[in-house]
Amino acid sequence: MTELYDAPVAARDDDAPVIDAQDIRIWYGSERGPVKAVDGVSFSLRKGEILGLVGESGCGKSTIGRGLLGLLPPGAEMDGALRFKGEDLLALPKKEMFAKRGAELGMIFQEPLTRLNPLMRISEHFEETLRTHEKSIGKEEIQRRALEVLRLMGIPPTRYRSYPHEFSGGMRQRLMIALALVLRPAFVVADEPTTALDVLVEAQIIRILHSLRSEFETSLLLITHNLGIIAEACDRVAVMYAGEIVEIGDAREVFSDPQHPYTRELLRSTISLSTTGLSFIPGAPPDLVNPPTGCHFHPRCPDAMNICATRHPVQHEMPNGTRVQCWAADLAHGRAPDLTEDDTAPLVREEISVADEA
């Protein structure tokens, strides 16, 4: 197997972004008004790059994953610019988007057992997938391609004609990945792919996801709430809070020197082997129908200043390429010269009660 943390895929001239999302907004309709699940999110992914998307439940990370693939439920609206290899996905007719899904845009789901048909053999799953996209493909070609991708996932060819229930949980997740990759999509969204798995099997799957870049040159958007997985599998990380990306940058940089207080507190509240005391973020993520004014994080932020409650911070890029959206970070790096003393005074708030939590 390949060693993890190999050098990032070398930049080439033809390295235009595979996915380029600019100012994506997604709203859901609800009885109380529109839910701003994703509110102005921008990022791009190059060939073979793995971007981790992390945040608490309800911060909009799964919504983005689905939005990128055009899988939003009825009643949701999406706006912004979304380009896949230069092509505008939001302007595509439904039929063409359908053809792209699977063939060029893949998805790996959380619960493999609910996504595999219990009445179909593994071979039939591959036949269905391949025939949908390549009508004239022959049976031998299907088997050749299926066995090749199964082999890379560590599933022996002896199991090709088995049924889903004959596999263990980890094997099923490998099957899901194999099915997503058999068409060699250039971009894959993996939504919490290891949440249902045990820790040893989880580590095996992380290895596989990490090796995708060398085997398939696939760009991967890995959605998870586990910061440990991001640190081990991703090149870059985007931290989401209340529908916005508050910090995005090289995973090592962000983890070793987090700029946004939310990133820092999220890292501190993760229970790891080096944990000696418990730390947590008070309160819960806000209601996205009516998010707080100014910076959405200010009611829970330990560093909040007066300005944070009134004016929304602007995203700034640091010298190392990390983009962060925070008044306190701006102040620390001398990018907010026009703030008055009153603006930067610590914000006086009501204390958040213990019970008010996610």
Added chain:
Amino acid sequence: MQTKRDVTATGESLVDIRDLEVHFELRGGMFKRLLGMDTGTVKAVDGVNISLKRGEVLGLVGESGSGKTTLGRAMLGLARSSKGSITYHERGGEGQTRERVVSQLKGADLRSLRTDLQMVFQDPNAALNPSMTIEAAVGHPLKIHGIAKGEELRPRVAAALERVGLAPAEQFMSKYPADLSGGQKQRAVIARAIILDPEVLVADEPVSMLDMSVRAKILQLMVDLKKDLGLTYVYITHDLASAKFFCDRIAIMYLGRVVEIGPTEEIFADPKHPYTKALLKAIPEPDPNKMVPRDLPRGEIPDAAKPPLGCSFHPRCPEAVAECGWESRDLRVLLEEHWTRQETTSYEEEQALVGSLDRLDDPQKTVTLGSGADSARVRGLLDRIRQENPSEPLWTGVDEISETGDGVEVRFHQGFDPELRPSGGVEVACVLHPKPVTVEPYRSE
């Protein structure tokens, strides 16, 4: 409402588990049942000895299928024990204790035990009745055990809710579970568990369904409750990181057995069982300078209805040696693994050569591959596989490969099933611990 007890771990046993076995019969098909044929047994807990000390936090750690939840349920009499005993030393007046054998209790006696032993479940969405208000749910144990009713209920429920941080209680009492967030629901579940003032809480993965940022809060609550109410905890988890923080002692479980048990510091400073080592290595750490290790155990926890011979962990163990119990099913895994590295044409050739692998599925110590005519080629294949990876532990377990008239016969060494033995400050069930002085090589099973 609660009285404060002495909370330091005293070394005094509170619950003693002796040779406990919890077996579940598989039902099988109707035909087999009619003929009274053996349909198999799942040994969920298979010979466990643990004593829970008063005031300690004991961690039961393992993957799904290791039997940790079944063991926790058995302690409350929620799973019938097939063999062995669980004894609860109830504290009476003036330092006296009364012994109650949980594994023999039935009906009303068993129910009355729950005033002393309570459980916190994994999934707070499933543990609360969606049509009961929080007040009714948290107060329910008081009604069931006839401790309070009517007017007396409300103040006690309010006190329990405020004790777990759901304050002001009036704001939560009339709500339904659906109105609460995940963390709040888990707090309500904990309030229900402590309202009877129990001595022991068995917490089955109390934080694993919760968001990362809430886990620390619920663990902190449990730490506070232990201190204030003098509780003794059994903390069931698959997450060694939270166990390290929370537990005084840890028992690592694998396929129904305890494979390593000892004080938390000792286990983490010097993990001995290869399974413990693997679990430790596999924890994803939010530290960018650590990487996923190469030598993770392969495969997954085996089927408890057909456990491996010898040590249950040997098929996945990177340190396995000759006497670990190698057998025919391991050979099947080896061949299949080899084929994941072959081109389709050579796979088909080799498969035809070896023949059906199904005959390897029944555990055997001697197996024959291929047919008489092809024996030289089958042997050549095995030699090739061995050369691919000579350090594969399975080869240490092969006693002899010989060509017979019917094909190639592979004979494995006799293995044995290691018992829990003291090694350093812990107890380990592994042939490698304590370091063998002179292990007589291949003791029969």
